[in-house]
Amino acid sequence: MSYYVYLIAHVENGELSSPIKVGVTKSLDARLRSLKTGNPKPLAYAFAFEVPNREIAGFLEGAFHHTQSDARLEGEWFNMSVRAALARMCLHLDMVLSRTIDDDSLIAQVAEASGLNAAKSRLVVKKGETLN
Secondary structure (H helix, E strand, C coil), X not given: CCEEEEEEEEEECCEEEEEEEEEEECCHHHHHHHHHCCCCCCEEEEEEEEECCHHHHHHHHHHHHHHCHHHEEECCEEXXXXXXXXXXXXXXXXXXXXXXXXXXXXXXXXXXXXXXXXXXXXXXXXXXXXXX
């Protein structure tokens, strides 16, 4: 069964905005419904990476939480832009793939299936642009 490492953001004026929540779930719909309960602002998924098991999902989530602790607001909520969170999660997933799979063609297949390639395509940075 697949797991998802997700980035959820608040929606303000039709745009995704900080804070960003990073977590793990087996059901994207159920998780979003549960987070919307009691939340005063609308929420939406910024992105979700599909991974094959809980171990990998937990590692990615934990790595993000650990390396981004300076931006942590409370629990799993972080004060950073969607683009910055997505870029950092891509770096973590790239690292996991390169350290756990020796076959370049398999890495490419997993990068496509997990959503890593799609996420990276959203992160094209223009000269002088920063990922705050």
